[in-house]
Amino acid sequence: MNSDIKKTIAELLDETSKHGVKLIAVTKTVPTEIINEAISCGVTAIGENRVQELLEKYDSLDKRNLEIHLIGRLQTNKVKYIVGKVDLIHSVDSLKLGSAIDKYAKICEKVQNVLVQVNVSGEQTKGGVAPDELEALLVSLSKLKNIKVRGLMCIPPAEKIPGENKRFFSLLNKMMVDNNNKNIDNICMDTLSMGMSGDYRTAIECGATMVRIGTKIFGKRNYTEV
DSSP states (O other), rough: OOOOHHHHHHHHHHHHHHHHHHHEETTTHHHHHHHHHHTTOOOOEEESHHHHHHHHHTSOOOOTTTTEOOOSSSOGGHHHHTTTTEEEEEEEESSHHHHHHHHHHHHHTTOOEEEEOOOOOOOOOOSSOOOGGHHHHHHHTTOSSSSEEEEEEOOOOOOOSOOOOOOOHHHEEEEEEHHHHHHOOOOOOEEEEOOOOOTTTHHHTTTTTTTESSSSHOOSSSSOOO
């Protein structure tokens, strides 16, 4: 592995651990041998964007002390392939998707941990439930017995000026606090997945408990990081 990658991982793990934040290494397009080397350097959680790519890598991953997260959009017809294989699904944004996860988790005799994705910026190209529809979705999801809503996730615009996403991250934090205070049955959230390579420090300042970092670790790839 490139010595720069090892150094970056060490620095990020040190920085995030000081704040009690989990580092999710975003591994889209990264070969499994590089992922396993990253794991040997201390990475304990990876995030994959696409179900097919995750399945192709799954058997070759060193999973002994590894959490696997699905952080990209998830279609209902692909749910059956990943329930039971991933520790956390970050991108639930509808009752339809939540119900599909619940169905297959019941078949697997598991309770699947999920995050609800919120479209904090209102961008048409981004997934996520609208902020004013979040409470209703949480109430509906709370009735499903084989999923557990652990918190919220967002993907704001790429920062052009350092700190400009603070308003989005602060909004997501406030939404989690406000909805926890509503004491919805079966909903007690403790996880905020927000912040990527360009804005993770802002996210940490605003209460992130997980940051999703790919480009800063593995370099630029031919895709838009999630």
